[in-house]
Amino acid sequence: MKAKISEIFDSIQGEGLYLGEKQIFVRFFGCNLNCSFCDTKLDRFMEYEPEELIKELKLYNSKYHSISFTGGEPLLAKDFLKSVLKITAKAGHRHYLETNGTLHSELEDLIDYIDIVAMDVKLPSSSGMKELWQEHRQFLKVASRKEVFLKAIITLSTQEDDLFEVFKIIKDIHPQTVLVLQPNSFDTGELLNQKINRCKDICAENNVVACVIPQIHQIAGLR
Numbered sequence: 001m002k003a004k005i006s007e008i009f010d011s012i013q014g015e016g017l018y019l020g021e022k023q024i025f026v027r028f029f030g031c032n033l034n035c036s037f038c039d040t041k042l043d044r045f046m047e048y049e050p051e052e053l054i055k056e057l058k059l060y061n062s063k064y065h066s067i068s069f070t071g072g073e074p075l076l077a078k079d080f081l082k083s084v085l086k087i088t089a090k091a092g093h094r095h096y097l098e099t100n101g102t103l104h105s106e107l108e109d110l111i112d113y114i115d116i117v118a119m120d121v122k123l124p125s126s127s128g129m130k131e132l133w134q135e136h137r138q139f140l141k142v143a144s145r146k147e148v149f150l151k152a153i154i155t156l157s158t159q160e161d162d163l164f165e166v167f168k169i170i171k172d173i174h175p176q177t178v179l180v181l182q183p184n185s186f187d188t189g190e191l192l193n194q195k196i197n198r199c200k201d202i203c204a205e206n207n208v209v210a211c212v213i214p215q216i217h218q219i220a221g222l223r
């Protein structure tokens with residue numbers, strides 16, 4: 001059972017609620033979505049058996065917050081991932097899953113081995129993708145069995161109606177979920193600032209806990 005992996009490295013988490021934590025990153029190749037703002041469309045990968053990945057992870061010492069399984073979309077390699085997680089859990093690692101929040105059946109099969117779910121919620125007006133509300137709804141139901149937060153990319157084209165759909169999902173499924181508003185790293189300037197401020201205000205007006213956290217990779221020169 002092989003999986004396509006683009007890179008394995010250690011670094012500092014550069015986004016979301018665990019920003020600043022030291023992690024081992026395993027980046028899976030390939031994704032089931034095609035977001036307009038995607039910055040991880042890598043064209044190279046190596047194929048790994050689960051035991052080959054485990055052997056490589058053993059090269060890292062134990063001073064990491066967690067292993068971040070990221071992508072692409074790591075849940076596309078569900079069976080491979082499950083084999084790895086069973087072993088790395090026994091070795092004492094915590095598992096942080098960065099996911100686009102659409103493959104709920106796959107998550108169901110793995111959730112017992114995951115500690116933290118960093119779940120994207122794709123606003124159609126930001127991502128250029130079709131509506132994925134039902135997929136996100138089902139996904140959050142499963143993810144809420146563990147620690148979970150949502151992340152929405154805010155662009156110049158983000159529509160407020162999309163945020164209201166996210167609020168409905170949060171309130172129906174897991175009201176204490178924190179929503180991270182992440183400014184699109186490809187947009188800059190005063191208009192984006194105004195958009196982000198407006199989104200934050202709407203969250204507060206609707207009693208949704210939200211925080212604005214930009215990506216820090218480029219600012220801090222991180223990988």
Ligand code: SF4
Binds near residue numbers: 031073
């Ligand atoms: S879900 Fe993530 S990896 Fe997949 S296309 Fe969208 S931004 Fe890229």
